Amino acid sequence: xxxxxxxxxxxxxxxxxxxxxxxxxxxxxxxxxxxxxxxxxxxxxxxxxxxxxxxxxxxxxxxxxxxxxxxxxxxxxxxxxxxxxxxxxxxxxxxxxxxxxxxxxxxxxxxxxxxxxxxxxxxxxxxxxxxxxxxxxxxxxxxxxxxxxxxxxxxxxxxxxxxxxxxxxxxxxxxxxxxxxxxxxxxxxxxxxxxxxxxxxxxxxxxxxxxxxxxxxxxxxxxxxxxxxxxxxxxxxxxxxxxxxxxxxxxxxxxxxxxxxxxxxxxxxxxxxxxxxxxxxxxxxxxxxxxxxxxxxxxxxxxxxxxxxxxxxxxxxxxxxxxxxxxxxxxxxxxxxxxxxxxxxxxxxxxxxxxxxxxxxxxxxxxxxxxxxxxxxxxxxxxxxxxxxxxxxxxxxxxxxxxxxxxxxxxxxxxxxxxxxxxxxxxxxxxxxxxxxxxxxxxxxxxxxxxxxxxxxxxxxxxxxxxxxx
Amino acid sequence: xxxxxxxxxxxxxxxxxxxxxxxxxxxxxxxxxxxxxxxxxxxxxxxxxxxxxxxxxxxxxxxxxxxxxxxxxxxxxxxxxxxxxxxxxxxxxxxxxxxxxxxxxxxxxxxxxxxxxxxxxxxxxxxxxxxxxxxxxxxxxxxxxxxxxxxxxxxxxxxxxxxxxxxxxxxxxxxxxxxxxxxxxxxxxxxxxxxxx
Ligand code: SF4
Numbered sequence: 001x002x003x004x005x006x007x008x009x010x011x012x013x014x015x016x017x018x019x020x021x022x023x024x025x026x027x028x029x030x031x032x033x034x035x036x037x038x039x040x041x042x043x044x045x046x047x048x049x050x051x052x053x054x055x056x057x058x059x060x061x062x063x064x065x066x067x068x069x070x071x072x073x074x075x076x077x078x079x080x081x082x083x084x085x086x087x088x089x090x091x092x093x094x095x096x097x098x099x100x101x102x103x104x105x106x107x108x109x110x111x112x113x114x115x116x117x118x119x120x121x122x123x124x125x126x127x128x129x130x131x132x133x134x135x136x137x138x139x140x141x142x143x144x145x146x147x148x149x150x151x152x153x154x155x156x157x158x159x160x161x162x163x164x165x166x167x168x169x170x171x172x173x174x175x176x177x178x179x180x181x182x183x184x185x186x187x188x189x190x191x192x193x194x195x196x197x198x199x200x201x202x203x204x205x206x207x208x209x210x211x212x213x214x215x216x217x218x219x220x221x222x223x224x225x226x227x228x229x230x231x232x233x234x235x236x237x238x239x240x241x242x243x244x245x246x247x248x249x250x251x252x253x254x255x256x257x258x259x260x261x262x263x264x265x266x267x268x269x270x271x272x273x274x275x276x277x278x279x280x281x282x283x284x285x286x287x288x289x290x291x292x293x294x295x296x297x298x299x300x301x302x303x304x305x306x307x308x309x310x311x312x313x314x315x316x317x318x319x320x321x322x323x324x325x326x327x328x329x330x331x332x333x334x335x336x337x338x339x340x341x342x343x344x345x346x347x348x349x350x351x352x353x354x355x356x357x358x359x360x361x362x363x364x365x366x367x368x369x370x371x372x373x374x375x376x377x378x379x380x381x382x383x384x385x386x387x388x389x390x391x392x393x394x395x396x397x398x399x400x401x402x403x404x405x406x407x408x409x410x411x412x413x414x415x416x417x418x419x420x421x422x423x424x425x426x427x428x429x430x431x432x433x434x435x436x437x438x439x440x441x442x443x444x445x446x447x448x449x450x451x452x453x454x455x456x457x458x459x460x461x462x463x464x465x466x467x468x469x470x
Numbered sequence: 471x472x473x474x475x476x477x478x479x480x481x482x483x484x485x486x487x488x489x490x491x492x493x494x495x496x497x498x499x500x501x502x503x504x505x506x507x508x509x510x511x512x513x514x515x516x517x518x519x520x521x522x523x524x525x526x527x528x529x530x531x532x533x534x535x536x537x538x539x540x541x542x543x544x545x546x547x548x549x550x551x552x553x554x555x556x557x558x559x560x561x562x563x564x565x566x567x568x569x570x571x572x573x574x575x576x577x578x579x580x581x582x583x584x585x586x587x588x589x590x591x592x593x594x595x596x597x598x599x600x601x602x603x604x605x606x607x608x609x610x611x612x613x614x615x616x617x618x619x620x621x622x623x624x625x626x627x628x629x630x631x632x633x634x635x636x637x638x639x640x641x642x643x644x645x646x647x648x649x650x651x652x653x654x655x656x657x658x659x660x661x662x663x664x665x666x667x
Contacts (some may be wrong), residue, residue, distance in 0.1 A: 028650050045496060052496065058488040065480040072473075078634065084473035136656060137647035153647060160649045180651035191657060196560055212629050222601050222643040222658025229598035230559050240476065247626060248493045251619040254638075255578075265512055265579035266619075266640045269601075269658065275634030277559075277597055288472075292479035301485045 005328065007348035007387055012322035026320040028156060033314045035263025036362065049256055054366035056249045057305035061295065067210040067243045068286065074213025075284060078275040083285045088118030091287045095120060095202070095235060096127055098283055102233050104129060104199040110217070110224035111135040112204025113151050113308060114237050114287060116330050117340075132194045134223035136187050143170045149324025151331055152261050152310035157323055191223070201227030205238035206270075206307070207253060208284075211246040214274035215284065218257060218267040225271050232280040236273065240291050241304040253307055256364035261309040294339070299375045303338035305365040312359035312369055318352050327352060334359035334369040341376045348387035350376035497620035505577045505615040506666070513580030516641030517654050518662040525549070528569070528607065528665045535567055543599065544569040545591060546609050555594035562596060568603035568659075572639075574614040575664065576622050581640040582608050582664065583622060585633055597635050606642065606659035612666045 016022055040046045060067055072082045085091035091114075099107060107129055109115065121131045121142075133142040137155040141148060144166055148154030155163070164178035173186045203224040207216040215236050217224045228234040244250050258264040276282035295301040313319045313333030324332035328344030337349045350373050359369040380386050500508065510520040521527060529549055532542050536552050543565045544551030553565060570589065572582035589599050600606055616622050622638075629636075643658030654660060 031650060048496060052491050052493065055488060055491040056493075058485070059490045062483070062485045062487045064483070065477045068477070068480075084471075084476055086472040086475050090472060134657065135647070136645045140647065153650070155647055156650075158649075160651070163648050180648040181653050183648055184645060184653040184656065188655065188657060192563070195657070196563060214629070220643065221645045221656035223656070225601045225637065226598070226657045229596075229601060240480075245490060247623040247629070248620065251623040252493065252496075255619050262646070264516065264640075266516070266576075266581050266638065268516065268640050268643055270581070270638040270640075272636045273634075274629065274636075277635070278595060286476075288476045288479065292476060292483070295480065295483040295485055298484040298486065301483065 005345050007346040008322065008326050008328070008344075008352040009348060011326035011328075012318075012352070015323040015326055016321065022321050022323075024159075025157060025323060029150075029314045029320045032153075032262060033311075033362070036260050036311055036314065037263075039259035039263040039265065043255070043259070046256075049252055050364055050366055052252050053256055053307075053364050054305060056244065056252060057307075057365050058302075060243050060245055060249075061241070061301065061304055064240060064243065064295075067245060068240060071208055071210040071213060071243055072286075074211065076213075078213045079282070080213060080275060081281070081283045083283065085285055085287045085289070087289045088120075088287070091115075091118045091237060091285055091289070092120050092123040094285050095237070096124060096129075098233070098235060099124070099129055099200060100127075102200060102281075104233065106130045106132065106194070106198045106200075108132050108134050108194055108198040108201050108223075108227040108231075109138075110201075110203045110219060110227055111138050111154070112202070112237055113148075113331060114204055114239050114289075115202070116148060117289065118237075118287070120237075132191070132198070134191050134194065134227055135219070135221060136184060136191075136223075139187060139191065140166065143167075147325075147330065149332065150310060150313055151308055151333075151335075152313075157325070191226075195226045195230055198227065198231050200231050200233035200235065202235040202237065203228055205236050205242050205284075206257065207244045207250050208238050208242045209245075209247060209250055209272075210243055212272075212274060214272050215242075216250055216254075216270060216272050218254075218270050220262075220264070220268045222269055225269055228271075228273065229277065232277075233283075234273070234276065234280065235283045235285065237285045237287060239287050239289070241306075253364075257307055257309050260311040260362065260364045290342070297375075299368075299372055300338070302368055303335065303372055305367050306335050306339070306363075307365055308335070309364060311362045311364065312367075315358045315362050317354060317356065317358070322352065334373065335367065337376065338367065338369055338372040346387050347380050347385055350374075350380065351387060493620070498617045500577060500617045502612075502615075505617060506612075508577040508617075509575055509580060509615055509664075512578060513641065513664060516580045517644060517652075518580055518641035518664060521663045521665050524665060525609070525667045528609065531607070532567065532569060540566040542567045542569065543603065545588060545599065546571050549609075555591040555596050555599070557594065559596045559598040559602070562598060562602045565599075565603040567605045567607055568599050569607045569609065570600055572608045572610040572614075572664075574616055574622060574625055575610045575666075576616055576619060576638070578618040579640055580664075581619075581622075581638040582610055583626065584608070584637050584639055586635040587633070589635075600637065600639060601643075601658040603659055604661075606639070606662045608639070608662065608664045609667055610664060615666075 140155040149157040160178040167173040205215045258267045319333040329340030357370045542551040543553040642662040643656040645656040
């Protein structure tokens with residue numbers, strides 16, 4: 001599916017037209033948030049773990065070159081072949097070259113946001129390699145020709161009836177069947193065949209352990225392991241930010257990852273690959289693709305502490321009510337804005353945020369998401385590239401947004417400012433979503449309905465923007 | 471080439487130098503009774519089951535499975551099976567039950583650490599064994615239960631030289647990708663039982 005170039009506000013407005021669906025979407029994510037709260041609350045040392053997780057990641061990032069070299073050296077000792085790619089295109093070329101050398105016709109993949117970021121699937125398909133996504137959610141959206149709408153539960157936007165319809169079409173399940181268990185069984189049978197006939201497997205990486213030359217891959221379904229352990233050839237793609245120093249560090253992050261994602265104490269499988277199977281070959285592709293550039297800015301660089309648990313999406317009032325496709329980048333939600341805002345041609349995604357700070361509060365590695373998002377707004381303001389429709393406020397707010405003092409006193413100051421400064425001055429900073437600050441819960445009132453009643457001027461503006469006016 | 475470019479780019483990083491935190495003191499010490507009861511509870515939350523009766527119960531169970539015509543692959547000494555590992559991992563697709571030894575079990579999450587060494591039989595080895603079987607029967611020594619992941623990593627320590635693959639397995643495979651409804655049995659085993667010996 002081609003992503004349309006439109007501002008977040010416009011895309012969200014379209015999503016919000018179906019009010020009951022928005023409520024359903026929001027509720028599904030809130031269930032995850034509640035499960036997360038229970039899991040986190042059951043560990044008295046939770047806050048201690050978060051502090052450690054944050055420190056481990058900051059330490060690793062501040063010595064990243066060193067750790068990457070240690071990691072590579074230890075991999076080479078284990079006979080693992082290591083490749084380096086500065087961007088997505090190089091990653092894809094490397095993958096293709098390895099697959100071609102082995103005459104691979106069918107590749108089974110397990111979930112990897114990195115390969116989404118690199119647009120690997122269409123590239124390989126263009127070169128005649130069949131790519132099968134094997135995570136159930138990923139397979140659903142692959143069959144539906146959509147990108148993931150969430151980083152952990154990629155088909156969260158689809159109702160079971162829609163999945164049933166799709167499976168009837170593509171997998172031949174009985175018409176009208178929408179029972180999740182039956183649909184899952186059908187997918188299991190279908191994907192079993194794919195696993196058994198694949199020539200190679202590729203997985204993402206949750207953690208790369210420098211001291212051991214090993215990668216850790218976490219799934220609940222077992223698809224990464226069903227993939228990697230059958231064919232002779234296995235590939236693992238990782239961003240440079242996936243490095244952890246040692247197994248003890250991995251323990252800290254593994255204790256939080258699944259708890260924060262879905263409320264489970266750990267994913268079903270946490271697999272450690274540290275060399276090829278007998279007679280096989282193992283490759284690791286280490287990808288930069290803009291990460292080292294982000295680290296030149298110490299605020300943006302903190303986004304690389306992320307372990308992709310999805311917790312910040314589940315809690316985000318904007319994500320829950322605007323859906324994963326309203327952002328102009330691969331990764332939606334708060335972390336998506338933090339790492340992917342540059343992909344958004346409309347420059348609007350940093351405004352898809354109320355600055356409520358809930359994301360930073362739930363993040364297991366303390367990524368300061370609201371601070372980063374605010375910083376992104378400021379960067380656009382400084383460059384004079386505010387999103388469509390927001391430019392007209394520039395003369396008023398330019399100095400304000402570029403104010404070091406305000407930013408240095410942190411988000412607390414920004415939040416106070418939101419409360420006391422005149423609205424016209426703040427509009428470009430708070431965005432349409434500022435309304436959640438004024439109306440934290442809106443029972444019985446949809447966003448659109450509320451907007452119509454209270455801020456009709458915004459509705460007009462976003463409709464106009466959709467026609468591409470700048 | 472790109473390696474050098476990436477390493478060079480990282481030299482211009484603005485990230486402040488942060489020391490590695492001390493990780494040894496975190497975690498809990500639990501008595502054997504607590505270890506076993508938490509393991510049982512948490513294994514249940516990940517949809518697994520702690521089976522009573524130890525090795526004798528397991529032997530009786532596999533005997534009866536075989537009597538029912540099930541394909542049983544046993545990689546645990548002394549527990550009978552009717553299937554051997556072969557050179558092709560794909561051939562294991564017919565295994566109904568795999569009996570596999572775990573090195574340790576983690577009380578806080580029900581996970582069992584299984585290594586490559588345990589996934590072999592004579593000359594043959596198959597990393598796929600715990601994933602491709604329909605049902606998984608794991609065996610762990612009672613004195614190999616640890617409280618949490620910190621202790622687990624402490625025991626595993628620096629990985630042994632020959633270890634090329636290891637996995638923490640917490641319950642049967644599962645998914646909630648269709649409308650958040652939990653379905654046990656995604657791509658890996660559809661059930662998991664743990665026997666303590
Ligand atoms: S930023 Fe934090 S909460 Fe969001 S996905 Fe990453 S680790 Fe999870």
